[in-house]
Structures are given as structure tokens and as C-alpha cells.
Amino acid sequence: MKPDSTFREIGPQTDRVTVRFGSSELSLPRGENLAGALLVVGVMPFRHTPLSGAPRGPFCMMGACYDCLVEIDGINRQACMLQVTEGLQIERPSIKGAGNA
Amino acid sequence: MHSADLIVIGAGPAGMSAARRAAGSGLSVLLLDEQPAPGGQIYRDVDRASKTRGAILGSDFIDGLALTRRLAHDNITHLRGAVVWQIEEATRVNFTRNGKAELAEGRRILLATGALERPMPVPGWTLPGVMTAGAAQILLKQSGIACERAVLVGSGPLLYLVATQMVRAGVPPLALVETQTKADLARSLRHLGGALRGWPYLLKGLRMLWELRRAGIVRHVGATDIAVEGDRSASGVTFRVGGIEHRIACDTVLLHHGVVPNTQAARSIDIPHRWDDAQGCFAPECDEWGRTAVSSVFIAGDGAGIGGARAAALAGELVALEIARDLGGMTERERDAEARPLRSGLGAERAARSFIDSAYPPYAGALAPADDTIVCRCEEVTAGEIRRTAGLGCLGPNQAKAFVRAGMGPCQGRYCGLSVTRILSDTNGIPPDETGYYRIRPPLKPVTLGEIAALAEHETAEVGK
Numbered sequence: 001m002k003p004d005s006t007f008r009e010i011g012p013q014t015d016r017v018t019v020r021f022g023s024s025e026l027s028l029p030r031g032e033n034l035a036g037a038l039l040v041v042g043v044m045p046f047r048h049t050p051l052s053g054a055p056r057g058p059f060c061m062m063g064a065c066y067d068c069l070v071e072i073d074g075i076n077r078q079a080c081m082l083q084v085t086e087g088l089q090i091e092r093p094s095i096k097g098a099g100n101a
Numbered sequence: 102m103h104s105a106d107l108i109v110i111g112a113g114p115a116g117m118s119a120a121r122r123a124a125g126s127g128l129s130v131l132l133l134d135e136q137p138a139p140g141g142q143i144y145r146d147v148d149r150a151s152k153t154r155g156a157i158l159g160s161d162f163i164d165g166l167a168l169t170r171r172l173a174h175d176n177i178t179h180l181r182g183a184v185v186w187q188i189e190e191a192t193r194v195n196f197t198r199n200g201k202a203e204l205a206e207g208r209r210i211l212l213a214t215g216a217l218e219r220p221m222p223v224p225g226w227t228l229p230g231v232m233t234a235g236a237a238q239i240l241l242k243q244s245g246i247a248c249e250r251a252v253l254v255g256s257g258p259l260l261y262l263v264a265t266q267m268v269r270a271g272v273p274p275l276a277l278v279e280t281q282t283k284a285d286l287a288r289s290l291r292h293l294g295g296a297l298r299g300w301p302y303l304l305k306g307l308r309m310l311w312e313l314r315r316a317g318i319v320r321h322v323g324a325t326d327i328a329v330e331g332d333r334s335a336s337g338v339t340f341r342v343g344g345i346e347h348r349i350a351c352d353t354v355l356l357h358h359g360v361v362p363n364t365q366a367a368r369s370i371d372i373p374h375r376w377d378d379a380q381g382c383f384a385p386e387c388d389e390w391g392r393t394a395v396s397s398v399f400i401a402g403d404g405a406g407i408g409g410a411r412a413a414a415l416a417g418e419l420v421a422l423e424i425a426r427d428l429g430g431m432t433e434r435e436r437d438a439e440a441r442p443l444r445s446g447l448g449a450e451r452a453a454r455s456f457i458d459s460a461y462p463p464y465a466g467a468l469a470p471a472d473d474t475i476v477c478r479c480e481e482v483t484a485g486e487i488r489r490t491a492g493l494g495c496l497g498p499n500q501a502k503a504f505v506r507a508g509m510g511p512c513q514g515r516y517c518g519l520s521v522t523r524i525l526s527d528t529n530g531i532p533p534d535e536t537g538y539y540r541i542r543p544p545l546k547p548v549t550l551g552e553i554a555a556l557a558e559h560e561t562a563e564v565g566k
Binding site for chain 1: 135137142153154157184217218227228229230231232233235236239240241243244245246247248249250251270271272333334352353363478479480481510511512515516546547549
């Protein structure tokens with residue numbers, strides 16, 4: 001994970017909640033799109049492909065491409081279709097389980 | 102279980118306007134949409150975003166408020182965050198909401214599922230940091246997030262729109278790399294007769310170009326041999342213009358060369374599709390009222406053929422009138438009278454379309470990708486592998502699934518289907534219509550067993566009442 005990000009928030013700041021991404025603790029804007037919020041704090045890649053292990057990140061932001069998959073409660077989910085909520089525990093999808101999207 | 106006269110799938114311009122018109126004609130309407138707020142992609146989160154970012158996003162975006170406000174009607178039930186994954190018996194819709202599956206029954210169903218970005222397979226397009234231009238716009242609209250050090254690559258008015266919005270947001274793109282040529286523009290001039298009827302669009306286009314010029318945004322026009330460089334993420338774009346090689350270092354690459362109908366739901370219930378040569382995509386077969394070969398299912402908006410947001414809103418109303426007539430809510434004469442102004446509006450909206458389609462054709466290099474370029478992002482299948490299956494006797498995309506797993510990943514072919522059709526068609530010398538497309542099967546979106554189990558619990562509870 002890069003400490004810096006090439007995605008900048010231009011909107012008004014909203015209140016933050018704490019979520020965990022792997023072993024890091026992140027402060028993200030409550031209720032905002034999860035994929036967007038992760039991009040701003042420098043999360044990249046989101047996952048690695050189960051076939052070649054190539055890195056991937058958000059591509060379509062509209063729930064069609066599945067490149068922004070993250071693992072939440074053991075289930076691979078599209079980060080771009082989720083909202084930030086307090087206490088989310090996010091993992092990179094395990095390569096083995098990446099096919100169960 | 103939910104039930105309604107009409108189930109509308111998709112709360113973009115077509116779905117919202119159809120829902121309201123049908124509700125106004127006395128029909129009960131269930132509006133299902135994946136997003137937490139209405140608007141579709143074009144008016145994504147407009148209720149919220151127009152307040153804080155209206156000046157950046159522009160008046161065309163704020164126009165969406167007129168549609169979202171009109172959803173407040175006693176006959177409309179709008180379920181947010183409802184992900185449709187199956188249509189059964191052409192009347193029953195399965196969807197997941199808040200982690201639980203639910204079922205809805207409708208006398209009629211309207212598919213208003215809109216458009217997807219046309220797949221643009223170029224070398225490096227799977228790298229993190231490469232997104233669609235539409236994705237960048239969604240980030241800006243919904244989240245107020247701008248991409249820094251970005252290059253926009255491809256063709257079409259959306260590139261200019263996204264670029265001007267980025268300029269207004271104070272995060273201008275590094276450059277535009279445009280694939281259309283002067284010859285394309287010359288060819289498109291013969292459509293100008295029609296386009297002059299659509300002059301507001303041309304004027305908007307010129308204004309955007311002027312705004313970009315004033316902001317000092319560099320435009321490279323007629324680019325070929327486009328590739329994204331990078332190891333772990335995008336670090337640059339390379340291309341050629343007039344024999345000269347260029348390289349722009351950047352962090353984000355935004356691809357776009359047009360949008361195509363999202364046909365997944367229509368295909369899943371065997372609605373026939375035909376190849377549209379002018380738009381280079383498949384579109385469902387439906388009549389001027391959005392009727393399909395499945396008598397209870399209608400289609401409106403970009404999902405029926407690309408026409409843009411305003412055309413979609415008008416088409417949504419037209420189809421709603423026909424559904425109201427179909428269900429006995431109005432006579433044929435009433436329907437036709439109410440349809441007349443809508444049809445004339447639709448004619449004006451479509452006037453500029455053939456000009457735009459010919460002035461901004463898809464990027465040839467992405468329609469016939471180099472052998473080592475990945476075409477199927479999910480299963481990491483290259484164009485060369487698809488071509489080799491043709492040599493082994495593979496005639497269509499369905500067979501390509503069995504040969505190389507193309508289209509068998511979680512996106513279900515959304516971002517490779519048209520590429521695979523085109524590559525097999527070109528390699529075999531068989532037209533796209535005959536080459537065909539993937540057979541799309543439910544679930545349209547992944548659904549867990551737990552979600553389905555919740556449906557059974559719910560049904561049992563209902564029976565027990």
C-alpha cells in the first residue's frame with residue numbers, strides 16, 4: 001500500500017469512521033463509496049488475480065467489472081457497490097478463494 | 102413478496118421517467134436499482150452531488166434533479182440497493198437487498214439497465230490506475246474525488262466532458278490522447294444535415310473544446326499504437342501520431358471509446374438481439390414502443406440502443422404509455438396523443454447521434470487488439486488465444502468459453518463479449534450477427550447461498566401467517 005494517493009478529495013469533508021484493511025487501520029468518510037474512499041487513502045492494488053497473481057484495482061466503478069473485489073466477512077464483494085460503515089474489516093481476497101465472487 | 106403492475110429495473114433517466122409516467126397513469130410501480138440513490142450512472146447521486154459539486158459537474162448533470170424529484174409519487178415504491186440477479190417466467194424478479202434475497206412479481210417488466218463502456222483492450226489496460234472515463238466521472242459525481250496526473254485516452258464527447266469537469270475541479274488532466282482522425286471528421290460531415298437539428302449538442306461540444314483550449318490542455322489527435330506502461334500500476338501512456346512516438350508519464354489512464362447497451366438482463370431471458378453496424382454493438386430487438394419478443398418485457402433507454410440521457414428519459418415515458426395501454430389504463434388514442442410530443446422530442450435528440458457516431462468511431466486498435474493483449478480481464482485471455490480458437494474451429498463466443506474460458510469470470514463477459522465477437526468474426530470471416538454472443542445465464546450478479554436461504558425463510562414466514 002502506497003502512503004500517498006493520486007486521488008484527491010475535492011468535496012466537503014464528512015465525518016470519519018475507522019475501518020480495517022488487512023493489518024492497517026484506516027479513517028474513511030462515513031457513508032461514502034468504499035472503493036473511492038480506499039483509493040483516496042492510497043489502497044492499491046485492491047486484489048491480485050487468481051490466475052496470474054496480477055495486481056488489480058477499480059476499473060468501472062459501476063458494479064460491472066469485478067476488479068475492485070475485496071473480502072468482507074469471508075465473502076468477496078465489489079468495493080464500488082458498498083458504502084463505508086464503522087468497523088468494516090476488509091481483507092484482500094485470498095488467491096484461493098478469489099473465484100467465489 | 103413484492104408485487105406491482107410494473108417492475109422497472111434501473112433508476113437512470115429511462116427507468117425514472119417510465120416509473121413516473123406509469124405511476125401517473127394509475128399503475129403501481131416497483132423501481133429496483135443497485136445504487137443507494139436514484140440517477141443511474143449519468144445522474145449518479147444527483148440529489149446530493151448537485152448541492153456541493155453542481156458548478157463542476159455542469160447544468161446537464163443538474164437536469165437529473167427534475168427526474169429524481171418526480172419519483173416521489175404514491176404509486177412508486179423505489180427500493181435502493183436492490184441487485185437483480187434473475188428474471189423468471191418473464192414476470193418474477195429475484196434481487197438481493199441488505200444481504201437478503203427478495204422476490205417481486207410484476208404484470209409487466211421494464212428493463213432500463215442503460216449502458217456499459219465499450220471494452221477498450223489495449224496493452225496494459227488491466228493495470229491498477231487504468232479506469233474507464235466513466236469511472237472517473239462516477240468518482241467525481243458520487244464521491245467528490247478527482248484523479249491527479251491523469252491522461253484521457255480514446256474518442257467521443259464523454260472524454261471532453263470529463264476533461265472539462267476535471268479542469269473545473271482544479272485537477273486538470275495532463276493530456277487527451279484522441280484516436281479519431283481528420284478523415285473521420287470529414288466523413289461525419291455528410292451527417293451534418295441531421296446534426297444541425299441537434300445543434301445544441303454541437304454547440305456544447307465546441308464550448309467544451311474551447312474550455313479545454315483555454316485551460317491549456319494538450320490534445321493529441323489521430324493517435325495509434327496506444328499502450329499503457331507500468332509494472333505494478335500505470336506509469337505512462339505511449340502512442341504514435343503521424344509516425345512520431347510519444348510517451349506521457351502519468352498515474353491514471355482513463356479509457357473511453359463510446360458506450361454500448363448493457364444487454365445482460367435481456368439476454369438472460371432470451372430476448373433476440375441484432376448487430377448494429379453503425380454503433381458497433383448488439384442491441385435487443387424491440388419495436389418503437391420498447392416491446393420485445395417476450396410479451397411482458399419491455400426495454401427503454403440506452404439499453405435498447407445508445408441515444409443519450411435525454412433520449413432515454415423520453416423513451417422511458419413512451420414505453421410507460423404503451424404499458425399503461427397494454428394493462429387497460431388508457432386507450433390507444435390517448436396513448437398516441439400523449440406520445441406525439443415525446444416522439445418529436447426524441448427525433449431531435451437522435452438527430453446529432455449519427456454525426457457523433459461517425460466523427461468519433463471506436464479505436465481500431467482496440468477492436469482488433471494485438472495477439473498478446475488481454476481481452477477477457479477476468480480469465481486473462483489474450484486476443485491471440487481467441488484467434489487460435491478460431492483456427493481450431495471455434496465459430497462463436499459460446500464455444501470460446503469452452504476453449505479458453507473467455508467470458509467465464511465474475512463479470513460474465515460484460516467487458517470482453519463484444520471484443521470476442523469481433524475477433525472471431527474477423528478471423529473467421531463470418532458477420533457478427535452470425536458469430537453471435539455469449540449465452541447469458543442467471544445469476545446476473547453473484548449471489549450467496551446465505552442470501553438465497555434468507556428468501557426461503559421469508560417465504561416460510563409468509564406462508565405461516
